Structures are given as C-alpha cells and as structure tokens.
Amino acid sequence: MRxxxxxxxxxxxxxxxxxxxxxTTLGIGVGVASLVAMLSLGVGLQRLFxxxxxxxxxxxxxxxxxxxxxxxRGMQSSxxxxxxxxxxxxxxxxxxxxxxxxEVYPNLSAVGEFRLATGxxxxxxxxxxxxxxxxxxxxxxxxxxxxxxxxSAQASQAIxxxxxxxxxxxxxxxxxxxxxxxxREQANQLLGKxxxxxxxxxxxxxxxxxxxxxxxxxxxxxxxLAGKDKDKDAGNKSDSPDVxxxxxxxxxxxxxxxxxxGIVNSEPNRGMxxxxxxxxxxxxxxxxxxxxxxxxxxxxMRMSEGKSYTALxxxxxxxxxxxxxxxxxxxxxxxxxxxxxxxxxxxxxxMYLDMFLGIFGSLALAxxxxxxxxxxxxxxxxxxxxxxxxxxxxxxxGDVKRIFFVEAGSMGALGGALGVTMGxxxxxxxxxxxxxxxxxxxxxxxxxxxxxxxxxVGAMTFSILVSLFAGxxxxxRAARLDPVQALRHD
Amino acid sequence: MENNGNGAEAFRTVSLVRxxxxxxxxxxxxxxVSIAADRGEFIALLGASGSGKSTLLNLIAGLDRPDSGAxxxxxxxxxxxxxxxxxxxRRHIVGMVFQSFNLVPTMTAYENxxxxxxxxxxxxxERKTRVLEALSKVGLQxxxxxxxxxxxxxxxxxxxxxxxxxxxxxxxxxxEPTGNLDSKTGAEIMGLITELNRTLEMTVIMxxxxxxxxxxxxxxxxxxxxxxVLGQTSNSNIQGVIV
Numbered sequence: 159m160r161x162x163x164x165x166x167x168x169x170x171x172x173x174x175x176x177x178x179x180x181x182t183t184l185g186i187g188v189g190v191a192s193l194v195a196m197l198s199l200g201v202g203l204q205r206l207f208x209x210x211x212x213x214x215x216x217x218x219x220x221x222x223x224x225x226x227x228x229x230x231r232g233m234q235s236s237x238x239x240x241x242x243x244x245x246x247x248x249x250x251x252x253x254x255x256x257x258x259x260x261e262v263y264p265n266l267s268a269v270g271e272f273r274l275a276t277g278x279x280x281x282x283x284x285x286x287x288x289x290x291x292x293x294x295x296x297x298x299x300x301x302x303x304x305x306x307x308x309x310s311a312q313a314s315q316a317i318x319x320x321x322x323x324x325x326x327x328x329x330x331x332x333x334x335x336x337x338x339x340x341x342r343e344q345a346n347q348l349l350g351k352x353x354x355x356x357x358x359x360x361x362x363x364x365x366x367x368x369x370x371x372x373x374x375x376x377x378x379x380x381x382x383l384a385g386k387d388k389d390k391d392a393g394n395k396s397d398s399p400d401v402x403x404x405x406x407x408x409x410x411x412x413x414x415x416x417x418x419x420g421i422v423n424s425e426p427n428r429g430m431x432x433x434x435x436x437x438x439x440x441x442x443x444x445x446x447x448x449x450x451x452x453x454x455x456x457x458x459m460r461m462s463e464g465k466s467y468t469a470l471x472x473x474x475x476x477x478x479x480x481x482x483x484x485x486x487x488x489x490x491x492x493x494x495x496x497x498x499x500x501x502x503x504x505x506x507x508x509m510y511l512d513m514f515l516g517i518f519g520s521l522a523l524a525x526x527x528x529x530x531x532x533x534x535x536x537x538x539x540x541x542x543x544x545x546x547x548x549x550x551x552x553x554x555x556g557d558v559k560r561i562f563f564v565e566a567g568s569m570g571a572l573g574g575a576l577g578v579t580m581g582x583x584x585x586x587x588x589x590x591x592x593x594x595x596x597x598x599x600x601x602x603x604x605x606x607x608x609x610x611x612x613x614x615v616g617a618m619t620f621s622i623l624v625s626l627f628a629g630x631x632x633x634x635r636a637a638r639l640d641p642v643q644a645l646r647h648d
Numbered sequence: 649m650e651n652n653g654n655g656a657e658a659f660r661t662v663s664l665v666r667x668x669x670x671x672x673x674x675x676x677x678x679x680x681v682s683i684a685a686d687r688g689e690f691i692a693l694l695g696a697s698g699s700g701k702s703t704l705l706n707l708i709a710g711l712d713r714p715d716s717g718a719x720x721x722x723x724x725x726x727x728x729x730x731x732x733x734x735x736x737x738r739r740h741i742v743g744m745v746f747q748s749f750n751l752v753p754t755m756t757a758y759e760n761x762x763x764x765x766x767x768x769x770x771x772x773x774e775r776k777t778r779v780l781e782a783l784s785k786v787g788l789q790x791x792x793x794x795x796x797x798x799x800x801x802x803x804x805x806x807x808x809x810x811x812x813x814x815x816x817x818x819x820x821x822x823x824e825p826t827g828n829l830d831s832k833t834g835a836e837i838m839g840l841i842t843e844l845n846r847t848l849e850m851t852v853i854m855x856x857x858x859x860x861x862x863x864x865x866x867x868x869x870x871x872x873x874x875x876x877v878l879g880q881t882s883n884s885n886i887q888g889v890i891v
Contacts, residue, residue: 163766174754547750550711551811552739552767554732641711645750 159557168564175537182526182533183573189523190577190621194613195584196519200512202585202608207504209298217477220484221265221495222253222470243491246466253472256486258479263291263441265469268449270357272437274326275415282356283325288435289444290317293473294426304345305420311442316353317420322436323348338600339423348418355416355437358450361408409450523621526573527628530566534632537565538639545636546644555637562633563626570625574618581617582609658819658851659708660684664717666703666875677703678714679875685868687818688849690842692856692866700875701855702823708853709742709821710734721819739768743812745841747824749804751796757783757807758792764815782810786840802833809840813848820844822854826861838865 172179224245243249254262266289271282294300295307308315318326320340325331327347340348416439425435439447451468474483477498484494538545545558585607593603666678678700685691693701706712707719710726719726721741726734738744743764751760761779770778783789786806796804805825812820822841826834842865845852856862862869863883871878 159767160769163769167766170754543750544752544754547752548763548767549735550709550738550744550750551764552735552815554735554767556732557735557767642706645711645746 159553159560164560164564165568167561168568171537171541171561171565172568175540178533178536179569182529183569183576185526185529186523186569186573186621186625187576187580189520189526190574190617191580191584192522193516193519193620194578194581194609194617195588195607196515197512197613197617198581198585198607198609200508200515201610201613202606203511204508205608206604206606207508217497218260218474218480219496220472220474220480220487222472222487223468223493223495224466225491225493244466245468245470245492249490249492250467250470252490253470253487256483258475258483260473260475261291261293262470262472263289264445264467265471266441266444266449266451267435268357268451270355270437270449272322272326272353272355275352275354277326281328282354283322285322285436286434287355287357287437287439287444287449289441290426290438291441291473297426299422299424299426302339303420303422304340304342305349305418307420308440309419311440312446313419313440314414314416314443315419315440316355316416317422317426317438318348318353318418319425319436320421320423323421326353340421345421348421351418353416353418355414357412357414357447359410359412360448360450360454361410407454412447414447523624527624530569530625530628531631533569534562534566534629535635538562538632538636541636542639542644545639546641546646549639549641550645558639559633559637562636563629566625566629566633567622570622571618573625574621577621578609578614578617585609656687658685658687658689659719659721661704661708662718662720664704664707664719665715666700666707666712667715676700676875678707680717681872681875681877682717683870683877683880685819685851685853687851688845690845690852690854690865690867692854692862692869693872694856694859694862694869695872695878696857698874699872701857701872703875704872705821705823705853705855708819709744710737735767739764739815741817742819742821743815743817745805745808745812745820745822745825747827749796749801749808749828751804751807751811753796756793756795757788757799757810760796760807761811761814764811768815770815778814779810782814783807785813785844786810800833801829802836805829805833805837806840809837809844813844816848817850819851819853822852824855824857826856826858834861841865 222245224243250262250264253259268287269284270287271284273279273282290308292308292311300307304320305317308317320338323340323344327344329344426438472483472487474480480496480498484496484498487494545553548558548561589605589607592606596603661681661683664678664681665676668675668677681700681704683691693704695701703712707714707726710729714727717727721737724733724737726737729737751757752763755763758779761782762775765775765778780789780792783792786809788803788806788810791799791803791807796807799807805828809825820841825837825841829837838861841852841854844850854862854866866883868880868882870880
C-alpha cells in the first residue's frame with residue numbers, strides 16, 4: 159500500500175471519530191506539554207547558570223596559587239613530585255609563554271579610601287579595589303553599563319559599582335537598590351568626575367629600618383626570615399636593613415586622583431574574587447600602584463626573588479584547553495582552580511535534575527499512552543467489519559497493521575506538536591509571571607524556561623514513538639482478525 | 649443458452665476439508681469437497697442453511713484456510729500460500745459480492761470502489777478512470793459521491809459489484825447476492841453478473857439457496873449437504889439475461 163493511501167485512510171478514520179481522537183490527541187498534548195515544560199525549566203536553569211558562569215570569565219580561566227599558600231576550597235593540588243615554588247614574576251612569565259594562554263594577570267585586591275575630589279576628607283569611604291584586564295569588557299557586567307571602559311590599561315581611571323556610586327553621592331542606604339542601575343541623573347553626577355583614592359603603597363627594593371620613624375604606617379619589626387629578633391640584635395648590628403632580603407618592604411600612604419569613566423551594577427569577573435569589590439582600575443595601572451595586598455604579610459615569611467603574587471589569573475584561548483593548561487601549570491608546582499573542576503559535579507547535578515523533571519513530566523505522557531491504547535482498541539472493536547471488508551478486497555495483515563500505526567503516529571505527531579506549543583506557552587507564562595515578581599523585587603529579569611530546537615525535535619519524536627508503541631497491541635490485534643469472523647460481525 | 653466455460657480450468661478443489669469446533673463438537677462445514685470450474689463458467693452452489701456453501705466460497709476466496717485438501721488456482725495451492733500471497737490473490741484473482749453488501753459505511757460509493765485499488769497499489773490517475781468505468785458498468789456513475797446509507801439496497805449491491813470488478817478479477821464469488829433484495833432488484837443484479845460473466849469471460853461462483861435463481865442463470869449447479877457434494881448438474885435451461 160502506498161504511503162499517501164495509508165495517510166489518507168488513517169486521516170479519514172481519525173476524522174470519523176473526531177471527538178474521541180481529538181480528546182486522545184489532547185491527552186498526548188498535555189503529556190508532552192508537561193514533559194516539555196519540565197525539561198525546558200531544567201534546560202533554562204542550566205543555561206542561566208552556565209551563562210552566568212561563562213560571562214564571569216571562569217570557563218576560560220585558571221586561578222593559579224602557590225602551593226606554599228593555604229589550599230583553598232576546590233583547589234587542585236599540584237604535582238607533588240615537583241617542589242613548591244613561589245608565584246613570582248618568573249613563574250608568571252613561564253605561564254605567559256605557555257601554548258593557548260592568552261593573558262596572565264594578578265588577582266589584585268586591595269583596600270583604600272575614596273572620596274569625590276569635590277568632597278571633604280571626612281566624606282571618605284573605605285572599600286575594596288581590584289584590577290580589570292581589557293578582556294573583562296566582554297563580561298556580562300558590561301551589558302548594562304553606564305559610561306565607557308578604560309581608555310587604556312595604564313589610564314588613571316576607575317569603574318565603580320552602582321551601589322558604591324550611591325554611597326559617593328551620599329544617597330540613603332537602600333538594600334533593595336543593591337545591584338540596580340543608577341538613574342541617568344545620578345550617573346551624570348559621577349561620570350567624568352574625579353575621585354581621590356588613598357591607599358597603602360608597598361615600597362620594595364630598599365627595606366626600611368626597624369621602627370622607622372619616617373613612616374607612620376610602616377613597620378618591619380618582628381623577626382626576619384632568619385628567625386632573628388631584630389629588637390634584640392639591634393645592639394649588635396647596625397640599624398641598616400638587610401638590602402638583599404626582598405621580603406622587607408615599606409608601607410607608604412599614597413593618594414591618587416582617578417577619573418570615574420564607568421558604572422556597573424554587577425561585579426565584573428565576579429568568580430575570580432572572594433570578597434566584594436567596589437572599584438576597579440585598569441590592571442596595569444593597578445599593578446603600577448604597588449598597593450599592599452592581604453597576601454603581602456604572608457609573603458614576608460618566605461624567600462622569593464622579586465615580586466610574588468597571591469594568585470594569578472590565566473586566561474586560555476578556548477575553554478576546552480583549560481584542563482590541558484591546568485595540567486601544565488600543576489606540573490610547574492602550583493595549585494590551580496578552574497570552573498571546569500567544579501562544573502563536572504554541577505553538570506552531573508543538572509543531569510539528575512533534568513532526569514527527575516523528565517520523569518515527572520513523563521507521568522502525564524504515561525497516562526496519555528493508556529489513552530491511545532484505549533482509543534485504538536475501541537477503534538479495532540468498532541471497525542471489525544471494516545477490517546474484514548478491507549481484508550476481503552485485498553488488504554494484507556501488514557496493510558491493516560500499518561493503517562492503525564499511522565493513526566497512532568498521527569495522533570502522536572499532532573499531540574506532540576500541540577504539546578510542544580502548550581509547553582512553550584506554559585514556560586512563557588510562568589516566565590512572564592516570575593519576571594513580573596522579580597522586577598517588583600528589583601531583581602533583574604531572567605529567562606528561566608528555555609526551549610531549544612533539540613528539545614522540540616526530541617519531544618515530537620518521543621511523542622510519536624510513545625504513540626506507535628501504544629499502537630502496537632491494537633494494530634497487531636486488528637491485523638490478526640479473522641476476516642470471515644469480522645465480516646459476520648454486526 | 650448454455651454457458652459451460654471455455655475448457656481452461658479456473659480452479660479446482662481437491663478433497664477439501666474445513667471443520668469448526670463448537671464447544672466439544674466438531675462441525676464438518678466442508679467435508680471432502682472436490683469440485684472444478686472452467687474459465688468463464690457460471691456455477692451455482694446450492695444447498696440448505698448449514699450445508700457448507702458459504703464456507704466453501706470463503707475457502708475459494710482465500711479468506712479461510714482448509715484443514716486439509718487443496719484449492720488450486722492457476723497451478724497454485726491456496727492452502728500452502730503465505731498470508732501475504734493470499735492477500736495478493738484476493739486483490740488480483742478474485743472479487744467478492746456479499747448478501748449484506750459489505751460496503752464501508754463511512755466511505756462514498758467512489759471511495760468504496762476505489763478501496764481494492766489502494767491495496768493493489770494502482771496509480772491515482774488510473775484509479776479514477778477505473779472507478780468511473782466500473783460505476784458506469786453498474787449504471788451508478790452519478791451516485792459516486794453518495795454514502796451507502798443514502799442508497800437503496802439494489803444500488804448498494806451494484807456498488808459492491810463495481811468494487812468486485814474494479815481490479816479485473818478472473819473469478820467472481822457471490823454469496824447470496826440477491827438475498828437482501830426484492831425480486832425485481834435481484835433480477836437486475838443477476839442480469840449484471842451474467843453480463844459480466846459473458847462479456848469479460850469471468851468465472852462466477854454464486855452461493856444461493858434459491859433453485860429458481862440457479863436454474864435461470866447458472867450453467868452448472870453443485871448441490872451441497874452437510875459439507876459434502878451431493879451432486880452436480882449442467883443446466884441447459886438458462887433463460888438469458890433480463891436487465
């Protein structure tokens with residue numbers, strides 16, 4: 159029997175019992191809709207999560223720290239056969255020269271005081287300052303960005319967080335306004351304006367004398383690396399410092415004028431830092447300021463040649479090369495961390511979530527399956543005589559079976575299409591509702607439900623397969639009918 | 649005018665047996681029947697109810713399988729054919745007409761006549777020509793769009809006849825074709841069958857319990873009783889066709 163005849167006969171049969179078949183198809187539609195809605199929620203959440211992480215720059219980055227430091231959570235231990243090394247300029251250079259490495263920059267974080275240049279000194283605010291490379295420009299934080307990015311990596315410019323902008327403007331503290339954009343008027347009051355940044359500079363190269371009176375902030379007291387008490391030795395040795403020991407440094411208070419060029423309402427490269435940073439400087443400029451960083455005190459305890467870093471961020475050309483670069487760095491004797499390590503577990507977690515949602519969504523489809531079986535068994539009973547006639551005029555058992563299969567498949571295809579549309583609509587409506595609530599709560603709207611083409615095709619295919627499976631028994635029952643008995647049937 | 653066929657064999661049955669189980673009892677519906685028909689022959693199977701006429705017809709139609717014996721058509725034994733080959737046989741070799749017409753009630757006359765050609769995979773264009781030709785032969789080309797419920801019994805049987813003819817079968821099997829019709833309409837249908845038998849040289853096997861009908865149209869009469877052939881006779885008193 160030709161395909162178009164099969165389709166025509168099946169279509170005609172479906173039309174003959176249109177109400178019953180429509181209800182069965184609707185049942186399949188509801189089943190598929192529930193499956194699609196559940197899975198598109200799973201996919202949407204995973205996508206949202208991945209996008210947030212991906213835009214944070216973590217997927218193509220490796221955080222490198224010295225094995226001498228405390229191992230952070232999730233840190234991958236270096237090759238234990240290689241002795242630990244200091245994360246200094248030499249190490250930075252080696253990593254920079256590695257294949258597939260695009261850029262290496264220090265994970266810079268310091269504290270300082272800021273005030274508008276036009277403000278009074280007592281209006282200063284203490285906060286954390288960080289450095290941003292040019293590559294951060296493509297991050298999600300700059301999607302809703304007011305102003306512009308740094309003109310160069312050496313520019314004495316600053317990008318500030320919107321909430322810190324509110325503090326600078328002296329606006330009342332509003333926890334709900336956290337992460338929200340400044341109004342245009344508020345932004346205009348800050349953009350292009352100068353701020354005064356007061357920070358502690360680390361002066362290396364020449365160690366300051368013990369209890370130096372020259373610097374109110376400075377100190378090189380206590381023990382040096384040799385374990386000698388400088389106070390006790392003061393009588394035996396001169397006060398001149400050990401010039402070869404680079405662990406000794408002075409701390410000098412500095413002031414720097416910065417121009418505010420941009421305002422962001424979410425933190426750029428958020429995943430790279432543990433605390434909250436309110437002000438960002440161009441990375442090279444920030445490095446040149448030589449600000450005291452939390453790890454500097456720790457570095458005093460160990461010998462290193464030149465400047466050493468608490469952590470370096472290594473950006474890789476493609477995320478799939480992260481593991482390879484990570485391995486190379488570990489072989490050098492450093493600890494590494496990348497989101498690839500963490501995301502393995504998360505991918506698994508999302509897989510379980512999708513599976514759970516899929517099973518939950520499939521329950522309705524299981525009910526629809528029984529509906530199809532019922533409808534087709536009824537059709538076989540009702541059309542016994544017709545089946546007998548068809549066999550008498552030349553239909554083979556296979557022809558009869560195929561007619562019922564096409565009927566089942568058609569209901570599956572129609573139900574699948576209906577279900578995908580309904581599932582998509584359900585997702586849109588819930589998404590809309592959720593976003594209305596999110597906006598009211600002053601949270602940025604997000605796409606929670608996402609329906610990829612693969613899910614559309616998958617759901618349609620699944621629906622047709624389930625329907626064909628449901629049609630197996632009725633179709634074979636119809637095919638097995640004895641034509642003589644069937645023709646006698648009233 | 650006597651119609652005894654052209655001498656070439658259309659089919660033959662050899663010691664055909666078909667028993668049915670009814671509870672503990674075994675009913676010998678067909679019990680060792682051996683008959684033969686020549687091409688173009690018009691045979692009437694006569695007998696009382698339960699004599700095995702319809703069972704024999706269903707066996708020749710390939711709708712039922714014998715318990716033993718053979719049904720040989722064109723050198724092939726239906727008893728040994730696969731279900732698919734039997735379906736092919738029903739498509740191309742035999743056409744059937746039933747007492748209760750057996751039209752698909754949800755299909756129009758056109759669709760009912762077209763149905764066997766769907767299974768025979770005849771191309772659409774050719775189908776249309778053949779359906780209209782068959783409907784024209786039975787004089788119902790203007791009723792093509794009507795459903796069986798909109799037609800009289802005689803019209804329905806004509807449509808059934810058109811459906812049986814449309815694949816140009818060699819053998820026409822008619823099971824009490826006038827059983828549900830009044831005498832005038834019955835005569836019209838019989839006239840049509842006889843005409844087809846003559847003009848197309850189609851072998852006709854008709855089951856009937858009306859001796860008069862057999863006397864009038866059949867060239868050979870086979871009498872059945874309790875599943876056995878009680879006797880057969882040639883009929884030289886055929887009265888001709890009245891349409």
